[in-house]
Every structure is written in structure tokens, then in C-alpha cells.
Amino acid sequence: MTLNTLVDHSNCEDCPIRHRAVCARCDADELIALEEIKYYRSFEAGQTIIWSGDQMNFVGSVVSGIATLTQTMEDGRTQMVGLLLPSDFVGRPGRDSAAYDVVATTDVVMCCFRKKPFEDLMNSTPHIAQRLLQMTLDELDAAREWMLVLGRKTAREKIASLLSIIARRDASVSQKGLSGPIVFDLPLTREAMADYLGLTLETVSRQISALKKDKVILLEGKRHVTVPDIGRLMEEAGDDADGGFLV
Template sequence: MAKPMTSEIECGDCPIRHRAVCARCETDELETLEEIKYYRNYSAGQTICWAGDDMPFVASVVRGVSSLSQTLEDGRTQMVGLLLPSDFIGRPGRSRSPYDVVAVSDVTMCCFRRKPFEDLLGTTPAISERLLEMTMDELDAAREWMLILGRKTAREKIASLLTILARREASIGLAARGGTLSIDLPLTREAMADYLGLTLETVSRQISALKREGIIVLDGKRRVQVPDISRLVMETGDDMDGGMIA
């Protein structure tokens, strides 16, 4: 079971405030959300929900990273996405989860009871408009990920994943802006291999090559420093005029 939150986060102090589903809410709208929200904590490796489970809540990821996976009838499992801080889990109007959702690292979620949240969508345009915007961003990201998995080289895949993580952490203030970016790598190399459709050996070899060339600096097993984000982006194979989706 999810662990109770030891102390609540005030909306004004929330680290994802300007990117979450409540980003455009006024003070009175935030007060309404406060009435239906609660927090849940999950430890790394803990299942948040299984595919087909009833979900009585929708939520924003406040801290940590979760994986989205689907399992075939013969037991094969594919990781199909990651939920990063400020991402939204659950779909209004659908009570069951289509994916297995598992905490990759320790996760804190700001949850809203489903029915009251669905009612708010009809009376609070700021929430419904932001949710639509996030949904379109998620669609764009899914299309970009199809390109990463289908057409990019192993090196470009690794660089693309690191760029996505670096930009997201920078956007919510978890990584320093300008100069060296320092990010926590939420996935083990085994999980990265599974997510990117690569072997463990290939992932390790490509990370070592990026380190050797000074594009990244490894700080322990799960922390990566990026001295110059533009050099990393160049390794993604993307059109530099467009860039990756944050």
C-alpha cells in the first residue's frame, strides 16, 4: 500500500506548480482543489496500479519517476513511457488504468478524488484547458518517442533520453539553469536498455563513450552532469531548429 504523506505541501510551495494541471488556477480555484486533494508516497519498485485496476483518483507526479508498462498474454512486458515530475496520471471519464504503473524511484503524488475532479472540469476552464494542453504535449512526446525507437542509433537514443530528463529537471527548477546541468538518472542501465530497445552492454558502452568524450560526467551510479547541454543535444540527431520536447 502507498505510504501516507508525512507533511503536506502548500500549493504555493509546490515544486511543479507552474507545470502541473493546476498551473493556471487562481487562488479561489486552488482552494477548491485543496478540498479534494491528498498525497500518496510510493517506494522505488512499488506498484502504483496494475492494468485494469480501478483508479479512484487522478494525480500529478510531484517527485520521482514512474514507468508505464504493458504486458502481453505470453508474459512479455514492454515499458511504453515514463511519468516525470508534473506529469498527470489517470484519465477523467475512464476509471480503469490501461497500464501497469510502477515507481522507478521514490514517488510522491498529489492526488485528486476522481468524481469531484471530473466535476471541476466543467466549472473550472483553467483546469480543463491546461489538461488539454498537457494531453497534446503528451501526444507530441509519444510521436517523438516513436522516432527515437524506430530510427535513431543507440548513441542518439541514449542522448535523447538524457536530454529529455535534463530539460524536464531544469524546467521545474530541480537542475541548475545555465552552465552545468546536474540530473538524477531515475533508471538503472537495465531499465534504460528495456525502455530504449537496446542491450545492457550497448547502453553501458554508449554511456562510457559519452563520458569519455566529456559530453557527460558521471557522479556515482545514478547522477549525471551535463557540462554543455548543446553538445548533448547535438548527439540526439535532432534538427537543432526544432529540438526535443521537454
């Protein structure tokens, strides 16, 4: 999903995570050029990194922590439209103002590039534009997959979809594969999950309890999840057990 796991780093061992998102092939010159214009920023959990509508004078990628993209209506209804995990890219070359709030869910460190030099670099380095195009297309696919979740799935399917995405993302990061049980900690509160899924936090809580009762997931405490059978979870999500391996 928005989790940008499709980026292929197979021939990318030397590439520091902070550049993965924008380095196409670990080309030394590009890395050096990026290195020269980068700087770091830290944010505390709960802090808003960028307000919707604000001037945005940098782009960058998440080094550590989790941030969310959210849209808010005047009456306070909010919808999360993206989840940013380490290596995900934030920002929009060619546009000045932010379209959504970016909020740090945990403590976050970002590796930033001032927008103007980054755009110059992009213009002189075709790899980078092509890289960003691929990443953006991936995010577009993820957003559209999420439209199906929001528009047509039941509450239970929505929760199962979210858990399945986090579980698979987690399994791929920890290199454990999808055959055994997957264990992870939920990076989101019930309320944040609700905002992502277009539900209320009560419904999220009830459906998590139901999945637990039905042994689709195991819960220790409130956040520590074990998925004994990812196939079962994906069935619950209404996904074809094969289709989702793209993500």
C-alpha cells in the same frame, strides 16, 4: 518529453506544486475546490501504483519521486511509455480502467483526487478541462517525438536523446540555463533506461561507456553525470540543436 515541462508557471508563485498540474491560472476558487477533494498517498520504490486493467478511481499528480508508465507483453517484453516527474499528471478523466502499469521508480508521494468529484469539478470549471487538454497535447507531442526515437534512432542516438532530455529538464528546474555544464544524477537504472529506449541493459551500458570514452559525458560512479556541452550531446542524439528547445 513526457516530462511535462511546458506547463507555464510564470504567474503561479503561490501555487503549491501539488496543484500546478491542474490549476490553470491559480484561480483562488479552483484551488480551494481542489483543496477540498485532495488526499495524499505514498508509495515505496519498486511498488506498482496501478496495474494495467485495474479500476482507477482517482486521478492526481506526482508530488515527489519518479514513476513510470509501462506496457508489458505476455512473454514479458516491456516498454516504458512515459516518465512521470513531480507535477506530472496521472489518470484519465472519463475512462475507468488504467491502460498501463504505473510503477514507482523511487519513493513517490502523489496528490490524489477521487475521480468522480474531480470530473464534476472539471465539468463545472472550464479552465481545468482546457488546462488538461493543453497538458495532454504536450504529452502527445512527447509520445510522438519518442516514436521517432524508438523507430529510427541508433542505440547511441537513443541514449544521447534520453540523456539530453534529462539534462535539459534538469537545467530548467535548477534555473541554470543551457550555456554551462549540466550536472545531474540519473534517476533510472540501466534496465529502466533500456525499457524506455527499446534496448537491452547491456547495450545501454556499452553506449554509455562509449559516450563517456568520447567525452560527450563525464561519469562519476554509475549515476552521476556531467554534460560539458549540451549542444554536442544533442548532435549525438540526432536532434537539431534548436528544435529541441521546445522541451
